[in-house]
Every structure is written in C-alpha cells, then in structure tokens.
Amino acid sequence: xxxxxxxxxxxxxxxxxxxxxxxxxxxxxxxxxxxxxxxxxxxxxxxxxxxxxxxxxxxxxxxxxxxxxxxxxxxxxxxxxxxxxxxxxxxxxxxxxxxxxxxxxxxxxxxxxxxxxxxxxxxxxx
Numbered sequence: 001x002x003x004x005x006x007x008x009x010x011x012x013x014x015x016x017x018x019x020x021x022x023x024x025x026x027x028x029x030x031x032x033x034x035x036x037x038x039x040x041x042x043x044x045x046x047x048x049x050x051x052x053x054x055x056x057x058x059x060x061x062x063x064x065x066x067x068x069x070x071x072x073x074x075x076x077x078x079x080x081x082x083x084x085x086x087x088x089x090x091x092x093x094x095x096x097x098x099x100x101x102x103x104x105x106x107x108x109x110x111x112x113x114x115x116x117x118x119x120x121x122x123x124x125x126x
Contacts, residue, residue, distance in 0.1 A: 004102070004105055004106045004109050005106060007102045007105075007106075008099070008102045008103055008106050011095065011098050011099035011102045011103075012099055014095045014098070014099070015092070015095045015096055015099050018088065018091055018092040018095045019092060021088050022085065022088045022089065022092055025081055025084055025085045025088055026085070028081055029078055029081050029082065029085065032074050032075075032077060032078040032081065033078065035074050036071050036074045036075055036078070039067050039068075039070055039071035039074065040071060042063075042064075042067050043064050043067045043068055043071065046061045046063050046064040046067065047061070047064055049061075050064070055068070
C-alpha cells in the first residue's frame with residue numbers, strides 16, 4: 001500500500017506545482033498591467049507637452065510613438081499570458097481531481113487495512 005501513499009504525494013506535488021505556475025502567471029500579468037499603465041501615463045504626458053494627440057500628425061512626438069508601440073507589445077504579451085493562464089487553470093483543476101481520486105483510494109485502502117487488522121486481532125483473542 002506504500003505505492004498509494006507515494007501516488008498521493010506525487011499528485012500533491014503536481015497540484016502544488018500547478019498552483020505555483022498559476023501564481024507566477026498572475027504576477028507576470030499584473031506586472032505587464034503596471035508597465036502598460038506607466039506607458040499610458042508617459043504617452044499622455046508627452047502628448048500634453050507637445051500639444052498633439054493625433055498619431056498621424058507629422059509632428060507627433062517620436063517618444064510617444066515608440067511608447068505606444070511598446071505598450072501595444074506589452075498588451076499583446078499580456079494577452080498571451082492570459083491564454084497560458086486559462087490553460088494553467090484547466091491543468092490545475094485536472095491535477096486536483098487526480099489528487100482527490102488518489103486520496104480516496106488511499107483512504108479506502110487504509111480502511112481496508114484497518115478492518116483486516118481488526119478482524120485478525122479479534123480472531124486471535126476469541
């Protein structure tokens with residue numbers, strides 16, 4: 001029955017690993033959100049300083065154009081991480097279900113061992 005205990009430990013490790021990966025993705029998404037917000041503020045400040053908000057205007061600030069491109073890239077990366085997060089959530093749910101099954105099997109086996117040992121002792125006594 002040791003193999004069931006090992007299986008439960010393995011499944012618990014896998015669940016913990018999936019949770020860690022999910023937390024890491026959440027941190028990266030939050031960091032990209034902060035970066036995009038900072039870039040938005042820089043773009044707004046540059047446009048205010050130049051007095052031009054039309055991206056197609058010939059005198060639109062080069063820094064603002066570059067910041068817009070970078071912000072767009074950050075948003076695209078953030079969207080990719082959101083997709084990875086959805087996949088990670090699904091994998092976590094699957095791993096949790098497998099852990100639950102393994103724990104139920106271990107619990108059932110433990111009860112069977114307990115019942116067997118109880119019957120064995122009563123037979124020896126009586």
